[in-house]
Amino acid sequence: AERLTNTAKNFQRPMLVGVLTREVGNKTKHHFNSAYYLKPDGTILNRYDKIHLVPFSEAATLRSISPALERFALNFTELEEFFNLSPGKDIVSMNLGNYRFGVLICYESIFPELVRANAEKGNQFIINISNDGWFKNSAELDQMLAITVFRCVENKISIVRATNTGISAFIEPSGAFTVCQNEQGQFKEIAGAWAKNISLCPATAISGPSRTIYSQWGDYFPLVCAVVFMSLAVLSFLKSVQAVS
Numbered sequence: 221a222e223r224l225t226n227t228a229k230n231f232q233r234p235m236l237v238g239v240l241t242r243e244v245g246n247k248t249k250h251h252f253n254s255a256y257y258l259k260p261d262g263t264i265l266n267r268y269d270k271i272h273l274v275p276f277s278e279a280a281t282l283r284s285i286s287p288a289l290e291r292f293a294l295n296f297t298e299l300e301e302f303f304n305l306s307p308g309k310d311i312v313s314m315n316l317g318n319y320r321f322g323v324l325i326c327y328e329s330i331f332p333e334l335v336r337a338n339a340e341k342g343n344q345f346i347i348n349i350s351n352d353g354w355f356k357n358s359a360e361l362d363q364m365l366a367i368t369v370f371r372c373v374e375n376k377i378s379i380v381r382a383t384n385t386g387i388s389a390f391i392e393p394s395g396a397f398t399v400c401q402n403e404q405g406q407f408k409e410i411a412g413a414w415a416k417n418i419s420l421c422p423a424t425a426i427s428g429p430s431r432t433i434y435s436q437w438g439d440y441f442p443l444v445c446a447v448v449f450m451s452l453a454v455l456s457f458l459k460s461v462q463a464v465s
Contacts, residue, residue: 225262232260234316236382238325238349241269250306253278255323255349257314265315269308270325272334278305311337319420324348327364329379332439335371339435344420345378352383357408361387369395374434378418385409390416 228235234257241254253270273279276293294301311334313320322338322345329335329348338346348368355361365387372379376393386408388400400414401407433441 228258228262268312268323271308326350330367339375348381350383353385
């Protein structure tokens with residue numbers, strides 16, 4: 221906490237930083253993958269805890285089944301232990317001046333329901349911070365960016381991806397995006413700082429005029445399509461049975 225506070229004071233800028241959080245109660249202990257938002261004077265303004273944990277490496281997937289199975293699985297990883305984190309519960313809104321933004325951590329930006337929840341909250345843009353070093357210089361980095369583009373279009377909202385190894389990018393509500401790259405044109409495994417203007421959504425709730433059909437109705441349309449498809453399939457099967465009999 222002191223290190224974070226001093227860094228914000230030195231640069232005199234608001235900071236959004238990924239930190240592991242430990243909460244200890246009388247008989248409980250929880251760990252969270254968190255993002256802390258600090259004022260330029262180092263004061264902690266807000267915190268977001270990652271909701272959608274990565275199976276096995278973050279969530280207590282194997283331990284809940286069998287501790288022995290978890291120890292066996294560790295033999296096939298480079299980890300000393302699985303983190304067994306607790307999931308966060310709520311989407312948050314943070315203020316940057318007069319603007320509201322939400323936070324997503326790591327691969328949360330690929331999940332439609334989480335981006336939609338930010339739109340429902342009235343957040344005007346989203347900052348997605350991610351440790352993509354697990355993927356090294358591989359196609360997973362490109363895939364994460366491509367999937368995130370769809371989330372922006374679905375909800376007509378900008379997402380800023382800030383990653384340690386790439387691909388960092390500014391994505392517009394239209395799906396247009398620009399990536400952070402060095403003078404050699406590399407956009408993976410590079411270092412540096414980057415600033416760019418983004419489009420802001422009006423600070424309205426999900427029913428506002430700027431929101432998309434998906435933002436307002438979510439997955440109802442594909443669910444209705446699935447029900448219609450299954451109904452037609454059943455009817456076709458029954459007709460074929462009657463024809464044979």
